[in-house]
Amino acid sequence: MSSVRKVGVAGWGAIGRVVGTALAEGRVEGAELVRVIDNRPLGGTAPARQTTLEEALEACDLVVEAAGQGLVREWGERILASGTDLLIASTGALTDEDLAKRLLAAGPGRVYFTGGAVGGLDLLQAVRSLGPLDDVRLTTTKLPSTLEQPWMDEELLTRMRTATAPVEVMSGTAREVPAKFPRSTNVAASVALAVGDLDTVRVQVVADPAAHRTRHLIEATGAHGSYRFEVSHLPDPGNPATSQVVPHAVLRSLAALAGRSGQIL
Known part of the structure; x- marks a missing residue:
């Protein structure tokens, strides 16, 4: 694995845009945005090449899920089987215990979860x-x-x-x-x-x-x-169903995975 994590962000909504923009601006040391995965036409607004998830697996060693529980269910095991790591924001998918067990047993990619809107x-x-x-x-x-x-x-x-x-x-x-x-x-x-x-x-x-x-x-x-x-x-102004802090929790997790020192683990 290279010293710089090659990241694909899946989902260009309230969470994905903040995470992807921060990566594109170099605000996460040791990680760079190389792909944006979203099946909607983004009109060239994404700061990295937009591809399908299958194509992104050839370029990424880490995928950030910011697209919802459906992506975790449909693609989680395939991402990990490709050798790509997966950081999950939509942890609600893991209430399916069978899915959770399969993801934890899958590999060689590793699965991680972000704490999102809560601490402790x-x-x-x-x-x-x-x-x-x-x-x-x-x-x-x-x-x-x-x-x-x-x-x-x-x-x-x-x-x-x-x-x-x-x-x-x-x-x-x-x-x-x-x-x-x-x-x-x-x-x-x-x-x-x-x-x-x-x-x-x-x-x-x-x-x-x-x-x-x-x-x-x-x-x-x-x-x-x-x-x-x-x-x-405060709720996210673009998506009040999620808190404004959530993408920043994802970025903190990304910084830890990219090896930034000084992180609380």
Whole structure:
């Protein structure tokens, strides 16, 4: 592998544009953007050659997934089998345990996950080595409009659209919730990846008309300690379903993979 990571960004949306532009401007030492993968016509606006994913695998040693869970399901194993590493932003795809096992077993490429909009996952992963956590809860609060889904009935949609106070939209496990909110609750899957158990993580999704910042509260307890992490982010102006910080979390992960010193690992 060369000393400079040859990166392809899959998905030129709210996350991919920020990540790809930073790479093209040389803001990630040890990594360069060589391909943009998106099946939509971008009109020459991408700062690197636009190709299919299959063609990009011939030029890249690392693909950043910023295109959604579908790409992880359809292409994840093929990317890794080609010898190309894969950095996944849409961790919600990993609520499919069979897929997660196949990706972790695939290779010779390596699979990585970015923490996205929350912190503390490194600590939860470290605590997990001491023994299982007894209780893990995630409460995600967003603007009602960012949580609307095709499966919702009219009664729930009306409650959300007319709400003057927080409304619980769904509660369940980290196995159940991300499948219902594929663009809004990757955080739940990320917490489950850190904890090592989809069913241990209880998730509550709340619609709040006053939630001008997206909020995530993680609370965990176990025999070895208690942990609480709370974050409040501005939504991305181009895609309010995701937080503005997410592409910068991807860039931090990229910097670590490119070998930048001084990184917290």
